[in-house]
Amino acid sequence: MTLNRRKALALMGGTVAASALAAPAIAANRKIKVGALRFTSHSGSFIAVERGYFAEAGLDVELTFFQAAQPMAVAIASGDIDYAVTAISGGLISLAQKGAIKVIGGALAEEEGIDGQQILVSDAAFQAGIDHPSKLNGKSYGVTQTGSSFHYVGSQIAKAEGIELSFKPLQKVGAVIGALKSGQIDAWNIVPHIAKPLAGSGAVHIIGAVQDYIPNYQVTTVFTSAKNAADERATTENFLAGFSRGVDDYNSAMIDKSGGEAGVNEMVDLIHKYVYTDRPREKAAPSIINGTMRLNKNAALNITSVKDQLDWFKAEGLVDGSVTMETLVDPSYVETIG
Template sequence: MTFSIRKTLMRAAAAGLALAALSSVPASAADKVTLGALRFTSHAASFVAYERGYFKEQGLDVEFKFFQAAQPMAVAIASGDVDFGVTAITGGLIGLADKGVVKVIGGALHEEKGIDGQIIIVSNKAYDEGVTDPSKLKGRTFGITQSGSSFHYMAAKIADAEGFTLQDMKVKPMQKVGAVIGALKSGQIDAWSIQPHIAKALIAAGAVKKIGMVADFIPDYQVTTVFTSTKIATENRDLVKRFLAAYSKGAADFNAALVDKTQGADGEKAMAELIHKYVYADQPFEKASKSIINGAMRLNPDARLDLTSVKDQLAWFKAENLAPESITLDKLVDPSFVETY
């Protein structure tokens, strides 16, 4: 009798373990996705979508891969090391699109009138020498990450609007954002243009001086875009749609809390705390939150894409021989996933 009871209990326990194991297995396994990002406030939509479970809602198991410049991210997309990326259009990305391996599928960060955007800053040394507005940048050293980067494009647009050429400035590639910051603070370079969460912190610390706004030279600039491999865009459209749905939900939360400020002080603080896990994580929250909150720019609602701006960027890269002459807008952009304008 004792043996019979023991045997029954053992069977029941085994059955219970089996049921528990089955209940822990999802009906369908989530799609694993590697997402390229920079530790910038402008990448917050991705961070929000991850932290608030929006990617999981879409059946996506997201892992971040962080970069220190835009062009290496495009290479990682092309090689398959990264599935989706959010960063600026660069000569490298355009070249890969011309080869048929990368596609822009949506918009991310966008300059908008009335919202503080990217700031043109100079070293204290340059400012003391008279570089007090962008017209004084002729003959000066302008820092960029890499040749063919968005910084390169911005420098050219500033020069053109002020009546001189890019060749009249000394454009200095420094590979990484951190290296540009260090060179500017030490006076090794004269100028740079960068997103407000970085620029405002440097200005507030007395490390640099503000001399202008990028939006005055490039109105409605589509600063960053969402992109993926051509293979994913053509062969796994459902994955792209689910990714963009989750990303867009994150962008909406970000805009509401930090741009439109419709969530009140508590919502603003909660968003800053979330972003702080990824941006300025090495700083105390009290210090980092000021840069995060004051540096918020509009993220395109529903990942809408400003094709007018993209066309202008493409034309400039081609004119400067930083992109193949054969590249067309159709090769660069797949407009079928989001609204374009």
Template sequence: MSTFTRRATLSLLGATLATPYLVRSARAGTAINVGAMRLASHAPTYIAFERGYFTEAGLDVNFDYFEAAQPMAVAIASGDTGYAMTAISGGLISLAEKGVAKVIGGALAEEKGISGQKILASKAAYDAGLTDPSKLDGKTFGMTQAGSSFHYMGSKIAAAEGVEVHFKPLQKTGAVIGAIKSGQIDAWSIVPNIAATLADAGAVKIIGEVADYIPNYQVTTVFTSTRNAEQEDAQTKAFLQALARGAADYNAALVDQTTDAADKDAIVKLVASYVYPDRPIEDASASILSGAMRINSGMALNKASVVDQLEWFKSGGLVKDGITYETLVDDHYVDVLS
């Protein structure tokens, strides 16, 4: 396998976890960089770090922070970042086709009965009549980049409603937030904690649920370099199993609510310290609680959803038509959901 620098990678863009928590890294204290975003969907990473699960797995973790999925994919492929968890993007698929990146597990998922991602309208667009997704025809829909999860969601929503939307790439999630608050875009879709924060402030209106248009959507995945997937088996298992422990704590406290109040409060404070480091805990708590979506147990992967996403990318000419599920995914590390 060739070694790719970040510069070279940028140029390219023109066994299961059924028995949890038992595998340790072959080299105690192995240093790895883990990609992260300041979103509640990354909570398992922060919980695994703060509760010592990575350390117990023999991993010395340092966080690399990103504001969009595609730059994270570039960092993974170049080897600057070891593992990451975010949405499937056109950039990630193209890097997988080049043999330098692999999806190795699942993470955030839409699940019936649990509050999921919301479809938003700017206040100006809502006041002008955009009160539900059927009225999106001709409207501008925000996204980070072409081939991002926002592009995928907006396209699926528009197709289901039989309307045409105009996508506006804004590169970073923060820029999309600013654009919808100021009325520069008409609509967007985003995780519930961000949606609730914006709606509570009166900046947007929630006009629909993503799950009504994309049921069982595998929103985010865990991925790494092909080298790690193929040559660092013990390290990769150790990382995934530590991450799965963080996910289990998160689901128990905030999704299934099977823990006591003290543990729930501890998880909320832990997550808030990363996601909303500049906000008082009293303000951050409501957003963390409202944003609690399911993280797949054991980092299991929903194959049907990944295939659907891949076919959408291919149908739009965003990636090469010959790319297969096997090109993108190495699913031998986790359980596969049908």
């Protein structure tokens, strides 16, 4: 099922909202478009492009950049892009219900012992005594869209602390950052390569970690159109193979430090072509290094975490209650864990 962008957006209207996995495709240089955010956590795709892993898998990949998760889901459904890595959102789930998209793997995950997403507050809120998530009752919490992953995370924090939050949709990550720095919103959560520099500037403060509230959270997933998942198996396997080689390189250099400092520096140089491109390398490097979180080997998918997220979206009335895991996920491509 291929949808144009208008139809894909209409379907969302009801929402508030692997190394060596396959041999290269026979038709070499198959052109595909891959969606991404300019986040360190999307480095698997960047590396696979830069080091020729997609090309070796028979794919000619063009990266297309977005500023939020839900527009990426629309682009997959409309055929504007072929594969993407992003968080689960209400829009993505609703498009899956319509037979437009499928989650086929996992990418970024929270892992104990590795700094993950941080919970931030504005300087004004911090000066007013909000130095722990338990003190956020009644405060405003920034999200890109209602039904976004930020909404899910904030709700899990509120539930655990027994508090109420006022969610403020601001559409783009940049807008959320601006609102937090200026004190227009009180709190937000974000990956460490953004959280730590913001906190270091003194404009915002870190008051907690997401993994304390959602251990083993599958932060982002790999997804594609339902048509690609069903009818383009070779291409989909080749995409996952190239992507997974990029993930392996990233984890090896940045988490396991197998190449020492030189390996880290080489990887930072590569990532800087896509992340913090408006900063000189010496200023971008600390943020890129601070953002290091493990990416799932071979795009393995934490199915328990995905189910928890789906159940929350359904319970909140953000997606249709009839949506099942079988509707959302095609588990035939990668190992499922959790």
